[in-house]
Amino acid sequence: MSVWRQWGLEPIINGSGAVTRLGGAPMPAEVLEAYVQAAAESVPLDQVQGLASRVLAEVTGAEAGLVTTGAAASLTLGTAAFLAGLNLARIEQLPFTAGFPHEFLVAREQRNGYDHAVRAAGARLVEVGFNEIVAGAGVRRTELWEYEAAIGPNTAGILVVHDPHARPPLAEVIGLAHARGLPVLVDAAGELPPRENLRRLIALGADLVAFSGGKALCGPQGTGLLIGKREWIASAALQMLDLDDHFELWEPPADLIDRNRLRGLPRHGIGRGFKVSKEQVLALLTALRRFVALDAPTEQRQRLDLLHQLQSLLDGLPGERRLQIPGDTEGMPLLHVGTGPRAALEVCRALRKGSPPIYLGHGLLDQGILVVNPLHLQAAHLPILARRLREEIQAA
Numbered sequence: 501m502s503v504w505r506q507w508g509l510e511p512i513i514n515g516s517g518a519v520t521r522l523g524g525a526p527m528p529a530e531v532l533e534a535y536v537q538a539a540a541e542s543v544p545l546d547q548v549q550g551l552a553s554r555v556l557a558e559v560t561g562a563e564a565g566l567v568t569t570g571a572a573a574s575l576t577l578g579t580a581a582f583l584a585g586l587n588l589a590r591i592e593q594l595p596f597t598a599g600f601p602h603e604f605l606v607a608r609e610q611r612n613g614y615d616h617a618v619r620a621a622g623a624r625l626v627e628v629g630f631n632e633i634v635a636g637a638g639v640r641r642t643e644l645w646e647y648e649a650a651i652g653p654n655t656a657g658i659l660v661v662h663d664p665h666a667r668p669p670l671a672e673v674i675g676l677a678h679a680r681g682l683p684v685l686v687d688a689a690g691e692l693p694p695r696e697n698l699r700r701l702i703a704l705g706a707d708l709v710a711f712s713g714g715k716a717l718c719g720p721q722g723t724g725l726l727i728g729k730r731e732w733i734a735s736a737a738l739q740m741l742d743l744d745d746h747f748e749l750w751e752p753p754a755d756l757i758d759r760n761r762l763r764g765l766p767r768h769g770i771g772r773g774f775k776v777s778k779e780q781v782l783a784l785l786t787a788l789r790r791f792v793a794l795d796a797p798t799e800q801r802q803r804l805d806l807l808h809q810l811q812s813l814l815d816g817l818p819g820e821r822r823l824q825i826p827g828d829t830e831g832m833p834l835l836h837v838g839t840g841p842r843a844a845l846e847v848c849r850a851l852r853k854g855s856p857p858i859y860l861g862h863g864l865l866d867q868g869i870l871v872v873n874p875l876h877l878q879a880a881h882l883p884i885l886a887r888r889l890r891e892e893i894q895a896a
């Protein structure tokens with residue numbers, strides 16, 4: 501019997517993909533195994549993060565990396581790194597930034613709820629450009645000169661929320677930033693797959709990149725990655741790790757933190773609440789290696805297969821079903837299920853309230869469509885999902 505049922509909670513069928521609110525990705529067996537075994541022994545956390553840094557460097561081509569408690573924590577730690585570097589007084593002062601540069605430029609069209617994580621470290625966001633296309637008031641996206649015009653003595657960095665269609669292209673923003681001596685932090689939390697993003701954003705010169713560990717990577721839900729230049733990763737690590745030691749005794753892994761660059765040991769920093777456990781780190785590294793080794797076209801074929809099966813189980817039902825096949829081998833195939841005469845919002849609500857509760861993608865409800873994302877669906881879910889869709893779509 502499900503351990504959740506034993507405790508009185510009913511597990512859901514997640515047909516909406518890597519959604520944080522729904523508990524993230526179920527962990528594959530080998531990831532769980534690493535988690536359980538790693539939890540059974542003690543190892544110093546700074547050494548665990550040193551190991552993580554070496555693995556992340558090998559997998560991503562970055563100079564260094566850190567396992568965090570999620571991409572949002574990576575954004576806070578990355579921001580703290582740009583604000584304070586290895587300056588002990590600034591590390592102590594955060595999130596208060598009086599007396600040093602603390603403005604982060606961000607395109608107005610990229611503002612989103614996750615930028616709270618950047619502001620949490622003490623940064624002040626300075627918006628550039630407009631959102632004229634969404635406003636229906638113009639045809640242009642953000643332009644490079646708008647970033648350039650906003651750079652001033654208080655600018656500490658640039659925040660970019662990654663999207664392959666972002667304008668100006670990431671490479672141009674990085675080029676400008678580096679010409680003006682500024683670092684770039686990229687929020688790429690949900691930008692895996694495609695796997696190439698693990699290397700590509702770093703290769704473009706991004707100083708720090710944040711990824712989620714609990715989305716498509718299928719690591720522990722409460723994990724993330726921060727990868728990038730060694731100096732920034734060292735600062736982020738210093739501001740996260742527990743530092744209750746004597747400086748004379750403290751020997752962090754040299755490839756994570758160069759002790760010689762410090763004139764003392766800071767107290768616990770702004771990221772101390774983002775403690776990552778050793779078993780979370782090892783499970784995420786295991787998940788990362790698995791993700792990189794999986795054959796993307798095979799994986800995509802299996803997902804398409806699930807959707808085809810579901811499609812035939814729904815034959816004859818009112819409303820249209822349309823398979824959305826991505827143009828590239830790592831894109832996610834989706835099934836759009838029209839709810840016919842019944843309002844999609846009603847069907848969506850009824851599915852959530854049924855037994856077992858079923859959660860489908862709800863981004864197209866206003867078009868009368870529920871979206872099935874196969875990322876976390878298993879073959880055993882399909883008959884139940886099909887039966888419940890029939891019951892609810894046909895309900896008068």
Ligand SMILES: *Cc1c(COP(=O)(O)O)cnc(C)c1O
Nearest residue numbers: 520570571572614689690712724
């Ligand atoms: C999911 C997401 C985050 C947060 O990631 P966590 O790993 O849940 O902390 C941040 N930014 C974007 C754009 C996201 O999609």
